[in-house]
Amino acid sequence: MDNYTKNDEVEFIQSLYDDAEEAQKEIYKEQKKNRDELLQIIANIMLTYMIMDNVMNMTKEEYEKEYAKIFKTIIGLCNAEAEVAVTKTTDILKDTVNKTFDFYSYNAEFKDVEDIINKEYKGKHFSSRVWENEQAVAKKLNQQLDDFLKGKINVNQIQKEIKDTYNNSAYEVKRLVETEVNICEDLAFKQFCRETGVKKVTRNEVLDSKTCSKCAPLNGKIFHLEDAPGSIHALCRGFNTIAADDEEITKNDVQVNDNEKITKVKNDKIIVKNNIEKGNIEKEIQNKNINNSKAKNEPETTIEKNNIKKSSNTNKIPKLNETEKWSLDYYTNDGFRELNKTLREGKKLDSTMNTAVKGLDSSLSKLPDYKGKVYRNLDFSFNKKGMDEFLNNHKEGDIVNYVQYTSTSKADDVFGNKFLGKDSIKLSIKSKSGKDISNYSQHKMEEEVLFGRDSKFIVNSIKNDKLGGVLIEMEEL
Known part of the structure; x- marks a missing residue:
């Protein structure tokens, strides 16, 4: 046309x-x-x-x-x-x-x-x-x-x-x-x-009535083509259109990097994307003079059913910087898969993972310790060999070292299952210094408690569950 x-x-x-x-x-x-x-x-x-x-x-x-x-x-x-x-x-x-x-x-x-x-x-x-x-x-x-x-x-x-x-x-x-x-x-x-030589585009975020608070401030803003945002989140309906030659690039209130490093909107909300060039994220955040007043994902009291859950570990709410908050968001939003795999295999981390590790280590050092039982379910339905290898590395009395970050849950029925049953292993861990990150997580209902890199545990007992799986009780050292 x-x-x-x-x-x-x-x-x-x-x-x-x-x-x-x-x-x-x-x-x-x-x-x-x-x-x-x-x-x-x-x-x-x-x-x-x-x-x-x-x-x-x-x-x-x-x-x-x-x-x-x-x-x-x-x-x-x-x-x-x-x-x-x-x-x-x-x-x-x-x-x-x-x-x-x-x-x-x-x-x-x-x-x-x-x-x-x-x-x-x-x-x-x-x-x-x-x-x-x-x-x-x-x-x-x-x-x-x-x-x-x-x-x-x-x-x-x-x-x-x-x-x-x-x-x-x-x-x-x-x-x-x-x-x-x-x-x-x-x-x-x-x-x-x-x-075709188009240099400037206008962002449209009002295709329908479903515009979210993240995208709404971008509507009508003018960008250099190479700085224009793409798909900002799942189910995003924002799109770009050709801007007139006499329209000026929007400055100050909205800045979007070509590699989707940082989008800054008027209310100083920050969306950090995964494709980050080496070393740029921390520099960009530092240069923005971020207002660290109360962020939307600061911890708050969690109410479950009719009981108010108040952890004995949450007397003081720590202040996390933007890199630390981004790292927790990155980890809980699928980033954990590749990051933990790379750590387990001892491979070189890319720039995004390096930034994530730095932010995770820093945030975990600030968050209060969670003391109590936590759980982790491992499903080996399609990997019997993997289950055998895991059990060989977890014998009663063994001290095991997890080089990667370890995700667990305060809920016994992890993801709605009391136990996964056949071809599965359930870890019941006595936590001493795991960190409750549920208020910073993409999936708050999982009640995630995260252990840092190189956490050590002692295997106290191994039992065969009546449903055909294995229950391993461990304690953090």
Whole structure:
């Protein structure tokens, strides 16, 4: 389209999400088919075996027979869902990029489209996220069906739980697809701008009524193309448009770096992204003269059910600087995976990880010690060899050293499961200096207590759990 109005452009951007939503229905259809198949299996089990007091009453042999069949079925269903989701999402993103190029009358090559949809977001390709989501769904379904067969979930409740799991899975699909549509539209638009000499763009954050407080202050701001923000968060609907030649770059109140290092908005909120050039983050933060008045994620009393939880360790609220708060946010928002893996393997840390380690070490030194029992569940359903290796390194009386950071939870039912059951290990740890980071975490309900690098523990006992897993009791040294 050579000539278009601003309204045409807004309608076009909206159409990308509308088209994606329509195309997602194929994924939802696959999920519904698989959900109904699983519910039919449950109905057949209830017709076949004895029910007492609204729960299944099965012998060990009956349980093992049905669990083996269900486990295999769930893995097959989730694998099929993942394949459909990856294929359909790929089609949606190709369509998004092609339509964006067409709208701005840019003659792109096939390779241009492929390069954009194969870009990683926060270190991962979308297909990896699809498979991770499906593995999490499989794990959840297996736990629910395991509890059902063992009489822990009554026959009236299991149907609702399975439906809830699939509803949550459908939301994750929507979240992933719409986020990737936003990313691909932005990358395609910026490529068009570079190729045609566009230097300045205007940020639009009011596509619909869902604008968040993070993005709202950016609306209408003018940026150099290379400084313009991209996708700021999951489900972001912000986009950039070509600015008029006589429009001036917005100064002082909004600054966004090309590598998404720091976005500073009027109220001094800071969003630090993962793609940070070596050494720049601390320098940038220092140069901004940040107002360290009460931040939105300062610790506050946590209320659970009808009881006010007041830790004996929280008499004084420590003040964390922006690097420290960013590091905790980075760690709890998926950063822990690559960071801990790199630390365990003794590999060289990249600049982002170096900054994160520095901030984590500093923040953990300021936070009060948490004294009490904490828990960690390890699932080895797809890694029996890994479970054997872990047990070989954890014998009664052994002193173990964890070179990486170690995440645990104050809640015995970690992530809603009292115990993960078969092919799993549960660590019960007596903490002396772990740090409660739940108020700084992306996932507050996990009640996370974090141990620093090189924490040492003594293994006090190892027991086989009645559900087929292993319980290891340890104490921090």
